[in-house]
Amino acid sequence: MALNVTNRVQVSLAGRSYEVVVGTGLLDDAAAHARQFFGKKTVPIVADRNAKDAHGERLSRSLATAGYETRWYTVEPGEGSKSWESLARLTDWLLDQGVERGDHVFALGGGVVGDLTGFAAAILKRGCGFVQLPTTLLAQVDSSVGGKTAINTAAGKNLVGAFHQAALVLADITALTTLPQREMRAGYAEVLKYGVLGDREFFSWCENNGEALLAGDENLLQEAVTRSVQAKARIVAEDERETSGTRALLNLGHTFGHALEAETGFGDRLLHGEAVALGMVLAARYSARIGNVTTGDAQRITRAVDMAGLPSEISALGLSCSGERLAAHMLHDKKMTGGTLPFVLLRGIGDAYLDKSVELEDIAAFLDEQLIAH
Ligand SMILES: NC(=O)c1ccc[n+]([C@@H]2O[C@H](COP(=O)([O-])OP(=O)(O)OC[C@H]3O[C@@H](n4cnc5c(N)ncnc54)[C@H](O)[C@@H]3O)[C@@H](O)[C@H]2O)c1
Ligand SMILES: O=C(O)C(=O)C[C@@H](O)[C@H](O)[C@H](O)COP(=O)(O)O
């Protein structure tokens, strides 16, 4: 895939579809790409503070040139903004702006702003439109696509939310030039995830290209974002609301990961993508322990995570909790059905499946082993 070529991926759902546009400089040209979603002369934009500082001007300029005025609402960076308090403040602001059901709210930032704004749009006047302008690698490859929106509660991650699809996603690769390296790596965890869960060839591509991609090669970034979005769009088209089990595969590494995020306080100590990377390694090791996957494949996944500078050892987190305590966080997992928690496990790289026979006590014992230094 060559640079300066804009890739378009269609997310096709029952009775409707929307486009994910992936390319460079899209924010400079946002008015042209998104004009049909500007209801009035003023466009409400909810932005992560860092994303606005780095890229807000490009967006404002594009809209101003097309005769639109931007109204900005700034969200403080960090997982703490996915809260009831932020949601209340944001919905009040949207109401003050006179946003109507037919209008579209624009979300500029990473997964935090996308999840928060998407949820606000889902409930504002029982549902208005929204457009995602993802500015982190994680948001471009994952959170801006597929319609999961949510806030966190004291009990855990994403526990209050709604399925509400964006009307359009503009993934501007240029936005990633200002992204801190740690955030880039965290986003790469979700890229690797698509390979591990369903595409062995893409996993090899990541092994070969991960380092250059993380160093900022825009061609490779555009290819990784496009291929990730294609993979996610295929799964979401098949199982939009996670009812058949197909979409649950996108949760690979997340049952472990969300428990670790909860235990570390949803903060800078462990980013979502870092938790997912570690969670994927744990899912692979557990799969090897029950004889489903070869230790060779489990080690290859660990190496890919290490190569990306992502955490692969739970013992290195310095947690003082037990495996049982981590397993207790998992009781809030949204996959829980009738008291059973299905786990996304592996038969091999590129071959994830949902295992309904896993005992949480066994997971707790496994985690106790992992919590002891390797
Ligand atoms: N809805 C979904 O399907 C889905 C999928 C994956 C993750 N998520 C959620 O997404 C969230 C994580 O998203 P994230 O990793 O994007 O984190 P984030 O939104 O917290 O952004 C990460 C950091 O990057 C900064 N930033 C954003 N864009 C920037 C830019 N272009 N230049 C400089 N700094 C920039 C932000 O200020 C923040 O400090 C988690 O809450 C996770 O649960 C949701
Ligand atoms: O889109 C999905 O489906 C995913 O599972 C993608 C995940 O990367 C994402 O973190 C998601 O928010 C987790 O979903 P949850 O239902 O476990 O909260």
Ligand SMILES: [Zn+2]
């Ligand atoms: Zn995730």
